[in-house]
Amino acid sequence: GENLMKEIDYLSTPETGGPSKLAVFRSMVDMKAMGQFGNIDLVDGNGQIVTGQLQAGNIKTIMAKTDDGTVTLYHAGADSTTDRSLYNQDKRNILVNDKEEPEHTADVQKIVDTFHKTIDEMVATGHRLPGGGEIMGILNDADRAYFDDKLYDCADQANKVLSELAKQKLDGNWDLHLTGDPPHYTLEAVPHNPSDPIIHLDPWRGHETIEIKPPGSHPDTRLNFWTDDQGTGHWGAVNNGHSTRKTLPSHDQ
Numbered sequence: 001g002e003n004l005m006k007e008i009d010y011l012s013t014p015e016t017g018g019p020s021k022l023a024v025f026r027s028m029v030d031m032k033a034m035g036q037f038g039n040i041d042l043v044d045g046n047g048q049i050v051t052g053q054l055q056a057g058n059i060k061t062i063m064a065k066t067d068d069g070t071v072t073l074y075h076a077g078a079d080s081t082t083d084r085s086l087y088n089q090d091k092r093n094i095l096v097n098d099k100e101e102p103e104h105t106a107d108v109q110k111i112v113d114t115f116h117k118t119i120d121e122m123v124a125t126g127h128r129l130p131g132g133g134e135i136m137g138i139l140n141d142a143d144r145a146y147f148d149d150k151l152y153d154c155a156d157q158a159n160k161v162l163s164e165l166a167k168q169k170l171d172g173n174w175d176l177h178l179t180g181d182p183p184h185y186t187l188e189a190v191p192h193n194p195s196d197p198i199i200h201l202d203p204w205r206g207h208e209t210i211e212i213k214p215p216g217s218h219p220d221t222r223l224n225f226w227t228d229d230q231g232t233g234h235w236g237a238v239n240n241g242h243s244t245r246k247t248l249p250s251h252d253q
Contacts, residue, residue: 022057025057026056028062029042039066043060059076062075104172104191107172115165115201116207119157119206122203129143132207132209133206136205140153158204159178160203172192172193173192173193175191176189176190177189177190178223179200179224185204186201186202187200188201198212
């Protein structure tokens, strides 16, 4: 839920190693063409709406159509306190529809409920042994190795939970991560909102492994997997500051 102008300006500075402003604008043009950002207009210096990548470098203003009229979300070169406060006066980033405050308590409950439900579903479909704890997890993997390859190991179970979380309609923006190193993998839900907690989950060990870290905690740095803001999962390894991506395969039920 950050201020859009500050976000674009910050990400496009050399110090952050982020994408250029032109790359950000080109991506937004593509997303707009695919039907996203339906109420957003990308406008050039002459007041004309930009619809093609070749004109992306001409974008000067990003406008949002609201019930009360039109709101400027971004204006190239605006740097006064008055201008910046205008874009974020309602504490909501209109582009991603996410609040800065207060915390998303309903999201936390939905994430936890989805975790429990997915564990129960994996047990019911024969993809996981019932029970919890490390001994159960080891028995699960032993059964998988010698008798039943339908069973999921820790990475499979974490990915299944991540896939189900990605389907949920959450009020806030959360990054969903597969975390850990061999031989054990878990998952984290990391909020964009600094008022929300980080939620760490370990489906391999079972229902009782919910760790809700307080706001301001640092996420696990052993990142193997992430989801974008459309809920699509990607495998990714960092290469020169950029992710190499592969879409997450779905598990058969």
